[in-house]
Amino acid sequence: MLISRRFVSCATLFIGLTALAGCGGDKIKMAAVEGTVKLDGKPLDKIMVEFWPQSDGPRSFAETDSSGHFKLMTDDGKREGASVGSHKVILKDAGVLGDKFMGRAGENVDMSNGKKPRISGTYASPETTSITKSVEAGKKNEFDIEVKK
């Protein structure tokens, strides 16, 4: 009887300590974000959408599909959505970079074949973009983004 009680208390202590060691983690809160990008009411495909948090947090991104729809993930591809809080939204026309990924070989190549970006370059920088969105915790955030040329 004495033996088993000692053993049990010892095991409890050990398990408790191991469990403690696994505590602690990410403090940044995330929330799901989806939406569409449209130009003159028409959906835009192949737009790279980036959410840049104005306070601490990861950058989230997604590309729009043929119906202009996007669903954000953090840029490490590990978590869905964006961090809770205010974001600057950056849009880049990835469709203008061609259909073939070139990697390093793309350094000095005109990948557009004369195509012009469908949206203004002012959307490509956090300093010039006119779009800010606030991501709220505990709900699915949906943003319909209307852009100008």
Added chain:
Amino acid sequence: MKRRYRGFTLVELLVVIAIIGILVGLLLPAVQAAREAARRMQCSNNLKQLALGVHLFHDSNRKFPYGMLRSQSPQFPHPEIARGAPNSNRRYGLMHQLLSYIEQDNLWQRWDQLNFNLNKKATPTGADWVGNHFFRQVVPTMMCPSNPGGPLSEPAVTTNADSGQYFRSHYYGSAGTRGYPRGGVSPRPSLYNPFAPTTPDPPGTASGPGYTSLSDGILAQNKQYNMASASDGTTNTILIGERQFFDPVFDAIPGERIRDWGWVWFAAQGDNFLGTSVPINFKLPANFAALGAGTQQLLFDDRINAFGSMHTGGANFAFADGSIQFMSQSISPIVFRALGTRAGGEVASEY
């Protein structure tokens, strides 16, 4: 009197072993953390040496060094041609200019200063081809002890005939928001630089119309700035930082390896510059292969521009005032971006 020698019971022994086990379990991670802390400290010391080298350079020349010096037509004309130099064969990266200021003057003396091509691997005729001693020269000050892999890039990549076993630095100058790619080819400029088509820099400067190398940092190609040009304040302008060399998704792209970037003596944008328009420790996302070609290209360029390190949760940075700071990777990307520009006019909030 039945037992004269009383030993330990099995349970008592087990309890002792368990306690020792717990103690070791608690201690081992602490030892590993201490080792990493030491490596991080050595890394920040390396950065300090390099930042001091830059300041000594500034003392001697009244200017910061070139981010890199290389003639690339038409965007980056050689600055010495305008001053009457016979040709544009002088070419070198940032670290080359610092050699004399970090006690590596002997190495600097061996380099052919006037003709880059004499230092370059021309014909591999054994171990003693011209320039081999230089291009493979390892300088410990330019290596972070936490970074994986050896000092030399691995044997040639099949897709790039020019690659060889060159020394790879772990520290790069800050080109401001973006240093790669070279650009100058439509349509990339308008993607990256919204001001490009309307308010170009004067001709002949590195950030001429539409060039993705925005030249808004303290270091730039073919251009030298001084302390006064850092109107954001030298305390708020990043000078040098690290690159992370661990990226399995990047390495999975056929013909590409992140370890092939950073040939310090080579004077190319991707080997000299990083930019702050990409979050610290950015790596290609796991779903990279499933993305569209254009998005892949944008993320690929981002990765080449990304500061990062193998230290936990952030990276070391040297600022233009010579201070060294460890910055967390969870810093707002907007604040981080502002720290790259030398004259962006942003108000740097606390970080």
